Amino acid sequence: MPRRGQCGLKPRLCSVQFLVHRLRGTMSGQLPPNIDLKEPRWDQSTFAGRASHFFTVTDPRNILLTDEQLENSRKIVHDYRQGIVPPGLTENELWRAKYIYDSAFHPDTGEKMILIGRMSAQVPMNMTITGCMMTFYRTTPAVLFWQWVNQSFNAVVNYTNRSGDAPLTVNELGTAYVSATTGAVATALGLNALTKHVSPLIGRFVPFAAVAAANCINIPLMRQRELKVGIPVTDESGNRLGESTNAAKQAITQVVVSRILMAAPGMAIPPFIMNTLEKKAFLKRFPWMSAPIQVGLVGFCLVFATPLCCALFPQKSSMSVTSLEAELQAKIQETHPELRRVYFNKGL
Known part of the structure; x- marks a missing residue:
């Protein structure tokens, strides 16, 4: 008997079904479950994934963000970690908020960092x-x-x-x-x-x-x-x-x-x-x-x-x-x- 995944299908079909479900959820504005905001969005085992991550981290446009935008991003990230999801929040918006939050607040202390x-x-x-x-x-x-x-x-x-x-x-x-x-x-x-x-x-x-x-x-x-x-x-x-x-x-x-x-x-x-x-x-x-x-x-x-x-x-x-x-x-x-x-x- 071929091994089956939790979705009841063969592992490959199960993976395809999961990706389709994730894509539909993203397109419809729904957040996929259990996004780990402690890890970068891209695969860090590859140079391309690490480069994509750091292009976002070092984006100079982030220094133009207002205090209100920074605080809003912090609230979105903190709320999501507590299981609170604002209505209509998409996956792209969540990741954007995560990177804005990371760009301005210290990862250990949570304090707002000096701009320069x-x-x-x-x-x-x-x-x-x-x-x-x-x-x-x-x-x-x-x-x-x-x-x-x-x-x-x-x-x-x-x-x-x-x-x-x-x-x-x-x-x-x-x-x-x-x-x-x-x-x-x-x-x-x-x-x-x-x-x-x-x-x-x-x-x-x-x-x-x-x-x-x-x-x-x-x-x-x-x-x-x-x-x-x-x-x-x-x-x-x-x-x-x-x-x-x-x-x-x-x-x-x-x-x-x-x-x-x-x-x-x-x-x-x-x-x-x-x-x-x-x-x-x-x-x-x-x-x-x-x-x-x-x-x-x-x-x-x-x-x-x-x-x-x-x-x-x-x-x-x-x-x-x-x-x-x-x-x-x-x-x-x-x-x-x-x-x-x-x-x-x-x-x-």
């Missing part, structure tokens, strides 16, 4: 700061000012998106801020001195080198507590197994790589374009247009680079049990001898 610290502010803020860093990079005062602005913005973002379980202390935040700013400025000034006698095009890549160096300093320092005490690791079902510093190292490495690659297109492509444009009559006649053109070019790159680089690694990352610390391995093998991989949140 939200993920939806990443593109407009970074395009402005990066564009200016790449335009005004020739003098020491300009390097000092824009690297300071950039690291101040990074500090706001890191503080805004801090973990609710292990918040940063003022000393940790200050140490990371001062160290990253010093590292970025030292890198920029040092490379500027080395590139004075080479092609101007090479000099345009100095800000990128400074940003890359700052990321390598800033992120590990901002997450130093995770490196000391570890981050929670779970089984596939989310059951907590312990804390691992090895998992923290992998998570932080993935975030550093993502952040550097995120900055790369916006800081590597425009220099070639600007180097060509500045030789043309238009910019020689209107040199003040260099900054807005550069900001626009950087912004165009970041609109795509930000979500695509966030999606490079799964948010719910994993590693082999054999890669964990010996003590944690022994604990897991004693309680879960069949377990081969553990999972953890890599952060952003």
Whole structure:
């Protein structure tokens, strides 16, 4: 006898019937039952699914939403989690409310986040700061000012998106801020001195080198507590197994790589374009247009680079049990001898 599903049909027919029922429900405005709003809408095991998720998370239009729209989205999400569904609410509207809510409210504390610290502010803020860093990079005062602005913005973002379980202390935040700013400025000034006698095009890549160096300093320092005490690791079902510093190292490495690659297109492509444009009559006649053109070019790159680089690694990352610390391995093998991989949140 062929195996049958709960709907009384063969498994494949049962799946088809479920999809048809779900589609009809969505088209008629009815919500499918048991939508898990704790998980993203798209399959996070694929790059396409992760990219779709982050294109929504980093949508710059969310910073234009009013307080009333934000509060309405929060109410829809909270009501749905309590089993209260407003009449006529569709699945698309529910997911839209979920992403608006996530874009503005801290996932652990529920507090409204600082506007410029939200993920939806990443593109407009970074395009402005990066564009200016790449335009005004020739003098020491300009390097000092824009690297300071950039690291101040990074500090706001890191503080805004801090973990609710292990918040940063003022000393940790200050140490990371001062160290990253010093590292970025030292890198920029040092490379500027080395590139004075080479092609101007090479000099345009100095800000990128400074940003890359700052990321390598800033992120590990901002997450130093995770490196000391570890981050929670779970089984596939989310059951907590312990804390691992090895998992923290992998998570932080993935975030550093993502952040550097995120900055790369916006800081590597425009220099070639600007180097060509500045030789043309238009910019020689209107040199003040260099900054807005550069900001626009950087912004165009970041609109795509930000979500695509966030999606490079799964948010719910994993590693082999054999890669964990010996003590944690022994604990897991004693309680879960069949377990081969553990999972953890890599952060952003």
